[in-house]
Amino acid sequence: MITIAYSGRGFTPAQAHAPALALEGLTVMYPGASRPALREVSLSVPTGRRVALVGANGSGKSTLLKAVAGLLYPQAGSIRIYGRPVGACHHRVAYLPQRGEIDWDFPVTVERMVLAGRYVHLGWLRSPNQSDQQRVLQVLEQLGLADLAQRQISQLSGGQQQRALLARALVQDADLLLLDEPLSAVDAASRAIIAAVLERLGQQGKTALVATHHLDRLEEEFDHIFGLEQGALTQVQNLHASLEVA
Numbered sequence: 469m470i471t472i473a474y475s476g477r478g479f480t481p482a483q484a485h486a487p488a489l490a491l492e493g494l495t496v497m498y499p500g501a502s503r504p505a506l507r508e509v510s511l512s513v514p515t516g517r518r519v520a521l522v523g524a525n526g527s528g529k530s531t532l533l534k535a536v537a538g539l540l541y542p543q544a545g546s547i548r549i550y551g552r553p554v555g556a557c558h559h560r561v562a563y564l565p566q567r568g569e570i571d572w573d574f575p576v577t578v579e580r581m582v583l584a585g586r587y588v589h590l591g592w593l594r595s596p597n598q599s600d601q602q603r604v605l606q607v608l609e610q611l612g613l614a615d616l617a618q619r620q621i622s623q624l625s626g627g628q629q630q631r632a633l634l635a636r637a638l639v640q641d642a643d644l645l646l647l648d649e650p651l652s653a654v655d656a657a658s659r660a661i662i663a664a665v666l667e668r669l670g671q672q673g674k675t676a677l678v679a680t681h682h683l684d685r686l687e688e689e690f691d692h693i694f695g696l697e698q699g700a701l702t703q704v705q706n707l708h709a710s711l712e713v714a
């Protein structure tokens with residue numbers, strides 16, 4: 469057994485040498501659907517890798533991320549995160565939903581929205597303290613959002629909204645990041661910022677699974693590609709010969 473430190477309520481054991489994520493025969497069916505949205509998907513993501521999840525609309529990318537985030541209950545198969553079942557280490561997993569799933573008219577500032585990413589570390593009794601605030605400001609700075617901290621989220625552009633969502637996921641200081649279309653609606657400058665963030669996460673030993681339709685720079689921005697077609701895994705590609713997909 470090993471333990472991985474995190475900046476919140478203590479330590480949670482991770483299984484020694486376990487991959488960041490391991491799916492075995494994962495099958496998900498939405499109520500009333502005629503066929504599964506995910507069909508017996510098995511894959512393994514080693515720690516510290518950036519993985520692109522690609523596929524046409526409706527191929528199951530969001531469903532896979534939601535299942536790993538614990539938002540959907542699979543009909544069959546297993547999900548292991550650092551060797552543990554979903555929910556055993558929820559503070560370690562940060563999920564960035566598609567931009568369209570957020571109510572951007574909700575009256576809250578960018579800073580408050582991003583601060584919500586720290587709540588997983590607070591528990592019932594602790595309010596955000598100065599170090600939580602500092603972490604938020606640091607990430608806002610990193611993502612070029614510091615000047616917008618006090619702006620209402622309804623007043624952000626699409627690309628700024630996308631960066632605010634990423635900021636909320638980053639302040640969680642999770643080890644596994646599940647990012648659903650973080651590159652949608654972003655311009656070249658925002659994309660460069662997000663790519664730099666992903667690279668840094670990899671250097672810090674963090675793992676990112678990213679659903680994306682942006683296929684032009686996969687080789688520069690990711691270590692592996694997983695392809696989905698109608699809910700089935702069709703492609704596993706190792707972009708860097710020196711790396712091995714488990």
Ligand SMILES: Nc1ncnc2c1ncn2[C@@H]1O[C@H](COP(=O)(O)OP(=O)(O)OP(=O)(O)O)[C@@H](O)[C@H]1O
Nearest residue numbers: 498499501505523524525526527528529530531532
């Ligand atoms: N809440 C839901 N209820 C019923 N069916 C759903 C639901 N969400 C998704 N589906 C179906 O599950 C399948 C996979 O959808 P999913 O959103 O995972 O695809 P995706 O690859 O993320 O698509 P996109 O690229 O458009 O985001 C599709 O056939 C979709 O219609």
